[in-house]
Amino acid sequence: MVTTAPVLVGVLAVQGDVREHVAALERSGAAVRRVRRPEELEGLDGLVVPGGESTTIDRLARIFGLHEPVRALVRAGLPVYGSCAGMIQLADQILDGHAEQQTFGGIDMTVRRNAFGRQVDSFEAGLVVPALLEPERPFPAVFIRAPRVEHHGPGVQVLARVDDAVVAVRQGNLLATSFHPEVSGDDRVHQLFVRICCAHHAAVRPTVATAS
Ligand SMILES: NC(=O)CC[C@H](N)C(=O)O
Numbered sequence: 557m558v559t560t561a562p563v564l565v566g567v568l569a570v571q572g573d574v575r576e577h578v579a580a581l582e583r584s585g586a587a588v589r590r591v592r593r594p595e596e597l598e599g600l601d602g603l604v605v606p607g608g609e610s611t612t613i614d615r616l617a618r619i620f621g622l623h624e625p626v627r628a629l630v631r632a633g634l635p636v637y638g639s640c641a642g643m644i645q646l647a648d649q650i651l652d653g654h655a656e657q658q659t660f661g662g663i664d665m666t667v668r669r670n671a672f673g674r675q676v677d678s679f680e681a682g683l684v685v686p687a688l689l690e691p692e693r694p695f696p697a698v699f700i701r702a703p704r705v706e707h708h709g710p711g712v713q714v715l716a717r718v719d720d721a722v723v724a725v726r727q728g729n730l731l732a733t734s735f736h737p738e739v740s741g742d743d744r745v746h747q748l749f750v751r752i753c754c755a756h757h758a759a760v761r762p763t764v765a766t767a768s
Contacts, residue, residue, distance in 0.1 A: 573739070584750045601635070601756060602753035605639070611657055617660075640733070649666040652668055665706075666708075678699060685724060685745075688745065
């Protein structure tokens with residue numbers, strides 16, 4: 557029998573719906589660590605930037621000394637998944653951000669904050685997402701003051717749209733959704749991310765498989 561340890565995925569825990577992501581990742585087979593300090597980034601196979609308020613996540617990440625180390629890990633190829641405010645944090649450019657707002661960047665896209673307008677601040681949509689397991693089953697996507705991708709470069713793969721709006725993307729090991737899969741009771745987005753983390757782990761860490 558070959559035994560392998562589960563991948564270790566961090567959840568940036570400065571603000572936002574951290575607990576729901578921790579639970580969804582654990583259900584998807586990952587070991588999870590909440591990250592509030594730079595040293596807690598060490599040894600991770602992936603990182604989730606949760607939804608919440610991107611201006612607050614940005615400000616606290618900089619105060620806690622996490623901004624530069626997370627930027628460096630993104631550029632070094634660590635798998636990172638950003639949901640809603642987390643998607644904003646992974647965008648190279650943002651529209652309707654605060655004047656001094658910064659992002660980790662990494663995905664060659666321009667994201668507009670709060671793009672779906674006040675009258676539909678929150679809504680749910682059944683999305684067709686071919687990249688997920690059982691793609692014929694629509695994903696119950698919950699949008700809460702959600703951003704949308706306005707422009708993206710050729711290296712960015714579009715995973716889902718609502719009408720014409722791009723709401724889920726992947727670029728290499730970086731994954732981002734406008735919506736909140738952690739509150740939907742459907743773990744297929746987290747399962748996709750854990751698979752990306754497993755592939756990265758296998759590529760960068762020598763396998764210590766014990767045969768018995
Ligand atoms: N649910 C969310 O994460 C909302 C994101 C929020 N509108 C922002 O700009 O950060």
